[in-house]
Amino acid sequence: MRAITYDRFGSAGEVLTLEEVPTPSPAEGEVLVRLKTSGVNPSDIRARAGGRPGVVKPPFPKIIPHSDGAGVIEAVGAGVPADRIGERVWIWNGQWQRAFGTAAEYIALPSAQAVRLPDETTFEEGAVLGIPGLTACHAVLGGGSVEGKTVFVSGGAGTVGRLAVQVAASSGATVLASARGEEGLEAARTAGAAHVFDYTDADLADRILDATGGRPMDRIVEVEFGRNAETNARIVAERGTIAAYGSAKDMSPQIPFYPLMFKAVTLDLVLVYLLDEEERRRAVENLTSLLTRRALDLRIAQVLPLHQCAEAHDIVAEGRRAGSVLLSI
Structure with a gap:
C-alpha cells in the first residue's frame, strides 16, 4: 500500500516520504480500514517536528503519521462480527502510541477505534471527528x-x-x-x-x-x-x-x-x-447525535492528495487555513 512515512524529526519537506509498505492484516479484535481521507492536526505537526516535551527521537523506527481519518472496513480479525465489513467508519487515536496512523491507504486497529459514520456524514467530514x-x-x-x-x-x-x-x-x-x-x-x-x-x-x-x-x-x-x-x-x-x-x-x-x-x-x-472508556463513549454518543441532526458545520479548508502531505503539514503549521486540512487517499 502507499503510505507517508518518516523515521526522524525535522521539517515536513525533509522527512516525510511517500513509499510502498506492506498492507497490514487485522489481528484479533481489530478491523482493517480502507482509508478515504486523513486529517492533519497541529498535534501531528508537533509529533513529526519533535515538538513534544521530553521526546528526543521518534518512538518507533518508522512512523505513518495522523490520528484522524475515515474510510470503509474491508476485513475483520477474530472476534469481530463479520457484518462490520463494508461499514463506513471514522477513526480516533489512529497514531496515538502506535507506529502506523492514517496517512496511508489502509490502517488496522482495534475495532472500537473505528466508529460507524452516520449516513449523513461524508468521508471528508469524518476525518475531522477524531481530535x-x-x-x-x-x-x-x-x-x-x-x-x-x-x-x-x-x-x-x-x-x-x-x-x-x-x-x-x-x-x-x-x-x-x-x-x-x-x-x-x-x-x-x-x-x-x-x-x-x-x-x-x-x-x-x-x-x-x-x-x-x-x-x-x-x-x-x-x-x-x-x-x-x-x-x-x-x-x-x-x-x-x-x-x-x-x-x-x-x-x-x-x-x-x-x-x-x-x-x-x-x-x-x-x-x-486519554479519555477513559466512559468519557469516550459519552463523547462519541454526543458527537453522533449532533451529526445525525446535522447540527455541525464541519468546515473543510483544503483537501490535498496523499503525495502532498508535506504541503498539508506546512499549511497547518503556518496557520494558512480557515478550517481543517485533509488528505484524499
Missing part, C-alpha cells in the same frame, strides 16, 4: 448538560473552537465567544455565539460581563489557558469549570490560584487521547 470533534464535544459536554447555562468559548473561530460554539449552542446553552478580526468574529457568530468579542481587547472581561448583565460563565472552553487565566478567573462562575485544551503561547503559566479557589473552580485539562 477536533471529540475535543469540542468533551470540552463542552464532558461535565454534563449545558442546557440553560452560559458557555464562553475562547478562540471561537478556530477548528475546535468553532465546533465547540456549535456543540454548546445546539445543546441549549447561551454561547459567548472570542476571536480576532472581522472574519474570525463572523465565523464565531455564524456558528451560534450570541455575543462575540475581540480577544485582544484590554477590557475583555468587562465587555463579556456587560453583555450578560453581570452573569458569569458556567463553563469556559479555553484554547490558550496561560494567556487567558486572569480573564477567565474574573468571568467564571462560582463552581464553574474551565475546560482547557491548549496553552501553546504560554506553556508554563502562572495561574491566579486564590481567585479561582475562592470560586471553587474546576480546571479540566482536556486531552482526548
Whole structure:
C-alpha cells in the first residue's frame, strides 16, 4: 500500500516520504480500514517536528503519521462480527502510541477505534471527528448538560473552537465567544455565539460581563489557558469549570490560584487521547447525535492528495487555513 512515512524529526519537506509498505492484516479484535481521507492536526505537526516535551527521537523506527481519518472496513480479525465489513467508519487515536496512523491507504486497529459514520456524514467530514470533534464535544459536554447555562468559548473561530460554539449552542446553552478580526468574529457568530468579542481587547472581561448583565460563565472552553487565566478567573462562575485544551503561547503559566479557589473552580485539562472508556463513549454518543441532526458545520479548508502531505503539514503549521486540512487517499 502507499503510505507517508518518516523515521526522524525535522521539517515536513525533509522527512516525510511517500513509499510502498506492506498492507497490514487485522489481528484479533481489530478491523482493517480502507482509508478515504486523513486529517492533519497541529498535534501531528508537533509529533513529526519533535515538538513534544521530553521526546528526543521518534518512538518507533518508522512512523505513518495522523490520528484522524475515515474510510470503509474491508476485513475483520477474530472476534469481530463479520457484518462490520463494508461499514463506513471514522477513526480516533489512529497514531496515538502506535507506529502506523492514517496517512496511508489502509490502517488496522482495534475495532472500537473505528466508529460507524452516520449516513449523513461524508468521508471528508469524518476525518475531522477524531481530535477536533471529540475535543469540542468533551470540552463542552464532558461535565454534563449545558442546557440553560452560559458557555464562553475562547478562540471561537478556530477548528475546535468553532465546533465547540456549535456543540454548546445546539445543546441549549447561551454561547459567548472570542476571536480576532472581522472574519474570525463572523465565523464565531455564524456558528451560534450570541455575543462575540475581540480577544485582544484590554477590557475583555468587562465587555463579556456587560453583555450578560453581570452573569458569569458556567463553563469556559479555553484554547490558550496561560494567556487567558486572569480573564477567565474574573468571568467564571462560582463552581464553574474551565475546560482547557491548549496553552501553546504560554506553556508554563502562572495561574491566579486564590481567585479561582475562592470560586471553587474546576480546571479540566482536556486531552482526548486519554479519555477513559466512559468519557469516550459519552463523547462519541454526543458527537453522533449532533451529526445525525446535522447540527455541525464541519468546515473543510483544503483537501490535498496523499503525495502532498508535506504541503498539508506546512499549511497547518503556518496557520494558512480557515478550517481543517485533509488528505484524499
